[in-house]
Amino acid sequence: DGGITQSPKYLFRKEGQNVTLSCEQNLNHDAMYWYRQDPGQGLRLIYYSQIVNDFQKGDIAEGYSVSREKKESFPLTVTSAQKNPTAFYLCASSMGGFSAEAFFGQGTRLTVV
Amino acid sequence: GQQVMQIPQYQHVQEGEDFTTYCNSSTTLSNIQWYKQRPGGHPVFLIQLVKSGEVKKQKRLTFQFGEAKKNSSLHITATQTTDVGTYFCAGAPRPSGSARQLTFGSGTQLTVLP
Numbered sequence: 001d002g003g004i005t006q007s008p009k010y011l012f013r014k015e016g017q018n019v020t021l022s023c024e025q026n027l028n029h030d031a032m033y034w035y036r037q038d039p040g041q042g043l044r045l046i047y048y049s050q051i052v053n054d055f056q057k058g059d060i061a062e063g064y065s066v067s068r069e070k071k072e073s074f075p076l077t078v079t080s081a082q083k084n085p086t087a088f089y090l091c092a093s094s095m096g097g098f099s100a101e102a103f104f105g106q107g108t109r110l111t112v113v
Numbered sequence: 114g115q116q117v118m119q120i121p122q123y124q125h126v127q128e129g130e131d132f133t134t135y136c137n138s139s140t141t142l143s144n145i146q147w148y149k150q151r152p153g154g155h156p157v158f159l160i161q162l163v164k165s166g167e168v169k170k171q172k173r174l175t176f177q178f179g180e181a182k183k184n185s186s187l188h189i190t191a192t193q194t195t196d197v198g199t200y201f202c203a204g205a206p207r208p209s210g211s212a213r214q215l216t217f218g219s220g221t222q223l224t225v226l227p
Contacts, residue, residue, distance in 0.1 A: 035217075040122065042201060042217035043156070090155060101146065101158040102203075102215075 003027065006091050006105035013078070013085070013112050021076045021108045023091035029103070030096045032074035036060060037088040037107075046089075049074055050096065078110060086112045115140045117204050119218030127226050132189040134221035136202035143205050145178060145185045150220070151198040159187075159200075192225045199223070 004025040013019045025032065031050050035043040045058030049068040063082025068074055074093075078085045088109050092102040116139040126132050136145065144163045148156035160169055162178035162185060169176045175188045185204075189196055199220040206216075 040219065042117075042119070042219040043203075044217075045215070101161065102148075102156075104155040104157070107155050 004091060004093050004103050004105040006089075006108050008108060009106060011108055011110045013110060015112055016080045018077055018079050019110065021078065021089055021091075021110070023074045023076065023105055024072055025074075025093045025103075025105075026072060027093055027103060028071070029093035030071070031094045031100075032068070033092045033094075033102065034058075034064070034066065034074070034076045035090040035092065037090060043090065046076065085110055115204070115206050115216050117202060117216045117218040119202055119221055121221055122219065123222050123224070125224045125226060126192050128194060129191050132192050132196070132223055134187050134200050134202075134223075136185045136187075136204070136218050138183045138204045138206070138216075140183070140206045142182050145205075146203045146215075147176060147185075147187055148201045148203065149198050150201065154198075156201060189223075192223070194225050194227055197223060197225050 007022045033048040034046040037043050044060050046064050047055055047058050047066040049055035052068055052071050055066050055068050063079055065077045088107050090107045091105040094100040094102045118137045120135050146161045147159040149159055150156045160176050165182050166180045167178040173190045177186045199222045201220045202218045203215050
């Protein structure tokens with residue numbers, strides 16, 4: 001089945017540690033995105049990538065990093081520089097741009113302990 | 114920057130009652146999308162509106178795009194317990210094509226009481 005897969009579903013991190021969230025898609029989509037969701041708030045864009053080996057900062061990129069070495073994969077690293085990393089992280093993909101619908105993964109809930 | 118406001122933030126309805134959520138943008142939009150997120154789940158695309166004044170229906174759901182392309186609404190007729198979830202609008206300002214510019218509203222969390 002085609003889709004977008006995020007792992008792990010739940011992640012616990014100690015303060016001061018970096019952690020990487022995985023996102024894989026087999027939809028052959030060019031564009032991939034990372035969003036952060038906090039309770040009572042909408043989705044805020046962290047990073048996006050329109051093509052392989054290229055990515056752009058979103059509205060809240062500070063404390064995060066990404067790579068896009070393969071079309072299928074767009075991992076997100078939450079670094080120790082992120083002041084408040086506890087949140088629900090959603091990865092999405094689309095055919096390109098945002099005139100096309102976005103397909104979301106199941107999400108990763110990150111908790112800093 | 115662009116802002117997309119969505120109201121109400123929460124809505125409790127009795128099963129069978131109607132429900133409406135409203136989305137307002139600070140800038141003219143090229144298109145608007147609607148998503149539904151079930152509790153504990155991820156957003157799922159519902160529909161996209163592109164034309165000024167456009168109205169689309171999906172069974173009990175009616176979506177409207179304002180004449181000025183700055184506001185939109187989602188109306189659910191005779192809610193059912195399966196409608197529970199958070200409904201998000203997401204707008205892209207003119208010109209379209211930049212993923213960075215898709216801005217999500219804060220969502221309306223719908224609770225349907227049986």
